[in-house]
Amino acid sequence: ILNVEQSPQSLHVQEGDSTNFTCSFPSSNFYALHWYRWETAKSPEALFVMTLNGDEKKKGRISATLNTKEGYSYLYIKGSQPEDSATYLCAFEGDKLIFGTGTRLQVFP
Amino acid sequence: DTGVSQNPRHKITKRGQNVTFRCDPISEHNRLYWYRQTLGQGPEFLTYFQNEAQLEKSRLLSDRFSAERPKGSFSTLEIQRTEQGDSAMYLCASKTAYHYEQYFGPGTRLTVT
Numbered sequence: 001i002l003n004v005e006q007s008p009q010s011l012h013v014q015e016g017d018s019t020n021f022t023c024s025f026p027s028s029n030f031y032a033l034h035w036y037r038w039e040t041a042k043s044p045e046a047l048f049v050m051t052l053n054g055d056e057k058k059k060g061r062i063s064a065t066l067n068t069k070e071g072y073s074y075l076y077i078k079g080s081q082p083e084d085s086a087t088y089l090c091a092f093e094g095d096k097l098i099f100g101t102g103t104r105l106q107v108f109p
Numbered sequence: 110d111t112g113v114s115q116n117p118r119h120k121i122t123k124r125g126q127n128v129t130f131r132c133d134p135i136s137e138h139n140r141l142y143w144y145r146q147t148l149g150q151g152p153e154f155l156t157y158f159q160n161e162a163q164l165e166k167s168r169l170l171s172d173r174f175s176a177e178r179p180k181g182s183f184s185t186l187e188i189q190r191t192e193q194g195d196s197a198m199y200l201c202a203s204k205t206a207y208h209y210e211q212y213f214g215p216g217t218r219l220t221v222t
Contacts, residue, residue: 004151032209034209034210034211036213041215042215043112043113043212043213043214043215043216044152044200044213045213046210046211046212049209049210051209089151089152091151093209096154096157096165097142097144097152097154097211098154099144099151099152099153100151101149101150101151102151
């Protein structure tokens, strides 16, 4: 059984704090690692897709790194804002997407 | 709006009734996926189509569930004789065969009473 784990489960931070989450996944049969941002009542939004060991991607204040050999990815948010409040999901792609349970981030003004 | 759309957004039904959900993918996407998400869990794969062909079904998809994509465009997911355990968010996603990203719809939240 392939397991994708995310930590922490939830996080409460003050506006302006930087934060990071972890996604661990199987290191075999790796094809891609996806990060999604999911706000309540909206569609999950694709943030990054990473395929190569050592990949680093950045979009504004959000960045992600990938280590396929040890099976983990980090998502960083610099200077969190209230609009960053959402659930952040990672998904391991082997022959299909397998999602973690997500990290629920709440940013207080 | 050219994104993935799903209808209805919410459905409340009584146990034993049949329900059908619809997904309209992004028009040039030939792959379409259905997922189910229950409270506290991430989305779980149910099935996927390439054009009109259903290529894979999860063991989660019991014989009460059926999905179709008759013309390779929109898809329907039907649940027969609903049970309380079917209460969940049902998500649809689409992609092309040549890109990694899957684009998700907003989901249909099913509540079985």
